[in-house]
Amino acid sequence: MIIGMKKLLLSTVPAVAVIAILTAAPAGAEETQVKIDNFTFSPQQLTVKSGATVTWINQDDIPHVVVSDVRQFKSNALDTDDKFSFTFSTPGIYKYFCALHPHMTGIIVVQAATGSNAPR
Amino acid sequence: MTTHNDDHAEGPSRRKVLECMTWAGTGVLWTVAGGVPASLGIIDEAVAAEQKGFTFLQISDSHMGFDKPANPNVKSTLEEAIARVQALPAKPSFMIHTGDISHLSKASEFDEAENIIARARLDVHYVPGEHDFIDPEQKLYRERYGRGTKGAGWYSFDANGVHFIGLVNVVDLKAGGLGNLGAEQLEWLEDDVKERSASQPIVVFAHIPLWTVYPAWGWGTEDSARALGHLKRFGSVTVLNGHIHQVMQKVEGNVTFHTARSTAFPQPAPGTAPSPGPMKVPADKLRSMLGIARVTFKQNEQRLAIIDTPLQG
Secondary structure (H helix, E strand, O other): OHHHHHHHHHHHHHHHHHHHHHHHOOOOOOEEEEEEEOOEEEOOEEEEEOOEEEEEEEOOOOOEOEEEOOOOOEOOOEOOOOEEEEEEOOOEEEEEEEOOOOOOEEEEEEEOOOOOOOOO | OOOOOOOOOOOOOOOOOOOOEEOOOOOOOEEEEOOEEEEOOOHHHHHHHOOOOEEEEEEOOOOEOOOOOOOOOHHHHHHHHHHHHHOOOOOOOOEEEOOOOEOOOOHHHHHHHHHHHHOOOOOEEEOOOHHHHOOOOOOHHHHHHOOOOEOOOEEEEEEOOEEEEEOOOEOOOOOOOOEEOOHHHHHHHHHHHOOOOOOOOEEEEOOOOOOOOEHHHOEOEOOHHHHHHHOOOOOOEEEEEOOOOOOEEEEEOOEEEEEOOOOOOOOOOOOOOOOOOOOOOOHHHHHHHOEEEEEEEOOOOOOOEEEEEEOOO
């Protein structure tokens, strides 16, 4: 009898585990970097999934300020080796530039997370 | 890409005093007599020869707080620049600072720069650079230098019959854009010069160049054409800028444009490097690429004489 119950338990566990993974996937799974150097954002266009956190790191020898075109996010002054992170929860196209050197521009493209349990 | 302007100067006289010139060498004194430039030889002779006329100084881009390889000691080079000022045989009337006084808009940086500049014992008229508006509330610059100014810090004053206008083109910058003056400031400017006689000499000073030096590096001002339009009727207009950390000069009709060296670090000539960042040069060459400028106005001469003096050489 006990053995029979164990078999039952074992057969249900994987299904539960799969469901758990699907619902957990969109939450803060990726971390992605944009490097700032030579007055340039690299990559100039970065595509991430919604829920991702993008980190800008300044490797230039002059400070820069990351600011979105519509002021949705703005960093402090980033001197060499300083970082700024922002989590993009909503899909869309986010254009940004450097507030000190506005000819420096970049784009973050945020795609909807995939998977049948993904929230709308 | 060069700064050569198109050859379309308007006006009754088509004399062109200078075509575009890029100054890269040591200090040469130019003066203008009857509209024709004449080189007066090396600085020391020229200083002795040149007498009357009212003189003021332009310094720029002290970037107090910068400490990277291009110049680990900007405090020292600013001190040297001010020592040069103190050593001038004839004391200038005042000094203009065309911005980027600090590097990160920290109170300590503003303090340190001010302490050193004060040793010159001259009145100083400032305009901000983009590095002076980095503090989160953008108020440190204005607290120190905003008294009597409008908006982000623009103002005008008269000295020795010359009308001086300090403009701010480093706020409300748009993505992908250049420097920006904005509608409110342009309206103020139009009003400020409206009643003035066209024969009054005008000196405009602002941080980012008011002519398009190199757009790929943001070296220009989006709406400067409108500002210059308001000044078009004046017989003598001198525009003094900083931001690019090198001397460039252009003459277009009645307008002379001049950018000054930094006292902190040089930047590359347009298009000669991947970016406009601080340019590292051999240590014994650094001071030849930093400096101050002296501007002299002589009665009845259309153009102000501008002398760029490096810290060394």
